[in-house]
Amino acid sequence: MERESMEFDVLVVGGGPAGLAAAIRLKQAAQEAGREVSVCLIEKGSELGAHILSGAVIDPKGLDELLPNWKTDGAPLTTQVTEDRFMFLTPTGSQQxxxxAMIPSLRNHGNYIGSLGQLVRWLGQQAEALGVEIYPGFxxxxxxxxxxxxxxxVATGDMGVQRxxxxxxNYQPGMALLASYTLFAEGCRGHLGKQLEARFNLRAGVDPQTYGLGIKELWEVPAEKHQPGLVMHTAGWPLGSETYGGSFLYHYGxxxxxxxxxxxxxxxxxxxxAFEEFQRYKTHAVIREQLTGGKRLAYGARALAAGGLQSLPKLVFPGGALIGDDAGFLNAARIKGTHTAIKSGMLAADAAFAAITASRKQDELSAYPETFKASWLHSELHATRNFKPLMSKGLWLGTLAFGMEQKLLGARAPWTLHNSADHLKLKQAADSKPIDYPKPDGVLTFDRLSSVFLSNTNHEEDQPCHLQLKNPAVAIGINYEQYASPEQRYCPAGVYEIVQDGGSNGNSPRLQINAQNCVHCKSCDIKDPTQNINWVAPQGGEGPIYTEM
Structure with missing residues (x-):
């Protein structure tokens, strides 16, 4: 069966804040110019917002530019930040x-707390009202x-392919979606974005991207404990000072x-x-007090690109561009990426619209990186560019150095520090100390499988595995033998499991991949020490279904 095809002026791949902002801005520009521009947006989740997960404290700066009337038009952001707390935790205490003394990047006055998934659904309504064709589940x-x-x-995935x-x-071939320009907005570690970086050598001369793994639970707490507008961040325990990480806790709605x-x-x-560190973190007295008496409603996980300005790839190539976290626009120092994603989408949209009105097709949208360099987005990322390199030097040294850079130098340091790839930093098991994690109590702390259940994730089992091993022998010959199979632990969904099969010499270890558990966090694609795991998109519509995340 041959592929059917559809053709548009602009195709957007990914229905997060960057992709939707680009689609909306294209239609706005067309209306302002009095001309027609066809825009199609595809989203791999079963619906807009199904795969969206964020804290989320949202700086409305991007929304203000994209949709100035967002408040009166009913955007689901109604809880404004009323209090900021930043605490250093120790095993038995805390220091606020x-x-x-708080650095400017951690101040949230004027920001809003809410569900990014719900905001994305609302943005989708605005885009459809402007005439954007949106196809979820593709x-x-x-x-x-x-x-x-x-x-x-791009071609959408074939449906009905067996294992x-x-x-x-029930086989149906994918569809070819053709466009003068294609904007890739797949989010962190997009699998097509990764291919484009390699094909067009977009990372030449820039630092490797570095990442964090974010794990989130949504709780309903007793009314007497609810403090709408409270934003709390912590660093320190349960992590050692040599390990970068921290927590968030937001009251809203x-x-x-x-x-x-x-x-x-x-x-x-x-x-x-990361999963067990998160569960252990909730047992701290400060955090336990916030959640006791409450009920866990949802669970999810997602990697985030944290390298900053020096880890951004070249943004454009013939026929398209990378936007949002597909490029890595998140500002890790502010723990925010929604406003940056929206702005990057708008900048790329303006460049694409200008090219289309000039009757150009499939060239490089050079106006996009040029306007980015002149925008507040570049200025913001430039001011915090040394955050991740400094924090990689340890909690106390990194905090002190970044604080001095921001406070004493006014975020105008004359130097730029550099990032290195995450997967290269893993030590071998023989040189490392096992960590004894406590068993979950089922009330405050939980296991992986009960957590995955709350993510509503689902994958048809009779299909090719979307977690591909480039060389299956490496899983045991290197990962198991040298690193004690770290994929069992860095995956927050219990996808990777070492099972013992009977063999001629007794039990033989084998890596079992429970792909149906996958919540699409991409940590395996990032952290695997041999880069042997390749995450690709499963059939359209599969994966988690987040409703309020």
């Missing part, structure tokens, strides 16, 4: 940083190129508390587990 599976090597669109690669009885933990994926101990 005085407000006067994953971009393959980048399409013309005879000159320029990007001309052995054969076509099942109707008795909702978003609680989460971010572990930098540059950690060195292969026995470390």
């Amino acid at each position: 940083v005085p407000e006067a 994953a971009g599976a393959e980048v399409l190129y013309n005879e000159n090597g320029a990007v001309i669109g 052995d690669g054969s076509q099942g009885p 109707e008795r909702r508390v978003a609680v989460g933990f971010v572990l930098g994926l540059g950690y060195s101990n292969p026995y470390m587990s």
